[in-house]
């Protein structure tokens with residue numbers, strides 16, 4: 001494929017439809033249904049979501065994180081509290097989230113406000129992680145410049161040795177954020193780019209649903 005021809009790359013979206021009447025009045029139930037369908041369809045990393053944050057100058061940045069839980073209170077992911085994303089959230093809690101389930105021709109976008117999970121909940125989740133992941137959380141100075149990979153591996157090894165004779169403690173610079181949504185949109189790809197979009201907005205203490213133009 002000539003990379004100059006990417007403008008000719010296109011596929012038609014024909015897998016499903018989305019009508020407001022069949023959506024659940026509760027956006028969390030609707031999300032649960034779509035997430036389950038994405039998992040059942042064996043989409044790669046069904047829980048992966050793009051997370052957009054803004055810095056103090058209003059400049060946005062985006063990266064992938066994994067959804068580790070959700071409830072009516074919000075969508076939860078875990079990270080290093082000294083990372084770029086966490087620093088940005090501390091100065092502006094407004095975030096955007098995007099799930100893309102390509103195999104189902106579906107997207108879910110979320111607008112909301114992020115806040116730290118309680119230490120107890122973060123610690124409980126940390127303890128459930130595989131040992132290697134726990135060591136990496138300790139060893140990573142996420143988002144900061146490091147000299148080289150050798151330096152990283154030495155740091156990891158030092159921590160592995162340090163914690164070899166005991167349970168790995170919870171690092172208080174690492175934990176969860178919960179994104180409490182004010183808007184959740186469900187997008188289903190349709191033929192000829194005439195897609196279905198149903199948006200839920202939290203207004204006056206209740207969720208309302210509307211159809212948006214593609």
Ligand SMILES: Cc1cc2nc3c(=O)[nH]c(=O)nc-3n(C[C@H](O)[C@H](O)[C@H](O)COP(=O)(O)O)c2cc1C
Pocket residue numbers: 045048061062063064065066067077078079080083084085086142143
């Ligand atoms: C599939 C996938 C899953 C990821 N999951 C996480 C995650 O759950 N938490 C996390 O901190 N970083 C995760 N990352 C790495 C982030 O995308 C990002 O590189 C890192 O968090 C640093 O981002 P920041 O410098 O903007 O804070 C994941 C990356 C990919 C590709």
